[in-house]
Amino acid sequence: MVGPVNGGRIPRQVLSVVNGGQEPVMGVGPASIAGSDCGAVDFTREDVEALLGERIRAKNKYSLKEKCDVMTDYIKRLRICIKWFQELQGDLVLQQEKHGKMLESAEKKCNDLELLMSEKEEELNSIIMELRKNYIALQEKFAKEESNKLAAMELLTKEKDARLSAERSQASILEDLERAQRESSSANQKILSLNDMYKRLQEYNTSLQQYNSKLQSELNQTNEILKNVEKEKVAVLENLSNLRGHCTSLQDQLTAAKASNNETMKLKEALASEVGCLRLDLQQVRDDRDRQLSQVQDLSAEVLKYKEWTGKSAAELGNLTTKSKELEATCSSQSNQIKELQEKLAAAENKLQMSDLSAFEIRTGYEEQKRVNSELQLRLAEAELKLVEGESLRKKLHNTILELKGNIRVFCRVRPILFDDAAENEPKTVSFPTTTENIGRGIELLQNGQKHSFMFDKVFVPESSQEEVFVEVSQLVQSALDGYKVCIFAYGQTGSGKTHTMMGTPGNFDDKGLIPRSLEQIFESRQMLQNQGWKYEMQVSMLEIYNETIRDLLTTNRHGSTESGTKQYAIKHDANGNTYVSDLTIVDVRSSREVSFLLNRAAQSRSVGKTQMNEQSSRSHFVFTLRITGINESTEQQVQGILNLIDLAGSERLSKSGSTGDRLKETQAINKSLSSLSDVIFSLAKKEEHVPFRNSKLTYLLQPCLGGDSKTLMVVNVSPAPSSINESLCSLRFAARVNACEIGTPRRQTAVKQLDARFSYG
């Protein structure tokens, strides 16, 4: 085996390079190889191999990366070694050349060494290759491990994120929990406070109930006040009319006094002129007398002269005597005349004085009457002012009462027992409570020993007169003139007194029903309101709904037929809130007499028939409508009111009515439309979204009156006959539900709807 130049030994530096500049370890090294010569002893190839093998083995204990680094390091070092060997080889060649012989002898060794070297180099190369392969494999592994690490890192990051989000959600859940706990405690507190509030509300409710009853009593008081105001108004009106009468009579007296004064003045003037004439006459007569007297004196002197002259003839004397006598006679007659004239003059002067006196008296009377008249005018103005104030107070109180009560009011009227009721021996089924709370408002029905009590806004006993009923309704009617929509309808079993209440008995003044009385009041008020600057125009229409068909009761062509066939009247609601019936006759009216005439005409056209329950039964719903348009030119106010007065057809049980044929059809139609009316009222009471107005002609026509902004009054008529107890109970139950129904707040129409001149029902 060929060794290196220093005798087959590897220099220590090379090993140091291979060993990373460290001393050999683990028993491998110069000490173990070369004994005690540690400083200058070189290593053999075996040493190197052993060292490398050991290093590699030792390195295998390390991690892949470290191994890899060490390998890379080794490879580098090996390269340096190779380089160094190559340099060493060059040195050797140089040494060969230098030391010729040594070289020759050593050449072989060197060749061997070279061979060895090349073998070793090959070996090392193959080791390097292997190491490279290993290195590549290690690198791949490393890359793989690296990617695994990255994936693990990613996984870790994801897990960290997940953990963070989990922590966050845990924190939020904790927050939620805390909040929920807080909420729960506040809810508990709320529950406590609600319980507290509930108690307080109960107390409040009790106090409200007390307040309500107080309000009720106040309402009653207000009603009383209203009645008093009404009475006062009537008294003021009476006073006013008395004052007016007094004023008119005073005016008449004044005119008469003026006339008599004028006459007296004329007489005085005439007398004065007569006195003047008489004075002139007197003067003339006096002048005459004076002249005559001077003549008489002249003549007397002449007579004396003649007497003195006795020589004159007796005839001449006789003549003179007669002349003298004549003159004396003339003189005495003239004296008489003068006396007469003087008497006349005195009488005329007396008369003149008298007429002066009476003229003075008349003047003072006239002045007194003028004063009284102006006083009366003042009182009249005051009374009128009071009337206006009273009127506005009345309106205010009336509207307040309506608002307090809700705008459907219900009156109940029980008619007297009639001959046909034949109930003399049967016990009474209808009674009226007399307690202060219920008097005038309560009614009790006794059915099979069970008492049913009802309360309404007003209950009229059988003895109540038409006037008494109207007094309670008059305020409502008056509202139509103030621009409200007013609807009054009579409901009840057939024969219970609806037509009697609404129309009354024709031809009987005291038995006039609500419709004629309302119209009289409206036209009277119209007259009175004229003083306040109001001008009203009124239009009337009347129709009946018979078997779900509309009939015009004012058409000149009865049965509503035209040349082309039967007229179809349709109810229409337009976008402006007007309801009208197409083609319906509308009549302008100026007095209640005109309306009475139209009412009579309509009554004759109404569908009336005889039933087992009523001799003259209305077989249709009668709708009377008055449209009132008022303009006040002084205040520039405009109002438009509607007054609907409705006499509904009577409800009746088919079994009881004994109807057949056409009557049966009529009864079915009547019952159907009345049940539609109750459906509408109940769905209004329940404040349902859909109100079935369209289910019948009656409800569709009355939609604006029932739908909220009108003042509506239902008069439920009841028969006291024991045989009608079931029907009466049904009617009262329906009325009680209507009474509990609030449909909105009435609205005043304070501007004339210019847009639509058609006749509107609301």
Ligand SMILES: Nc1ncnc2c1ncn2[C@@H]1O[C@H](COP(=O)(O)OP(=O)(O)OP(=O)(O)O)[C@@H](O)[C@H]1O
């Ligand atoms: N308050 C009353 N006082 C006196 N008589 C009355 C009164 N109410 C009703 N009557 C009489 O009772 C009868 C039936 O009354 P009315 O015709 O008004 O009933 P109705 O309810 O209109 O009946 P229908 O629904 O069948 O038309 C009539 O003869 C009427 O004069």
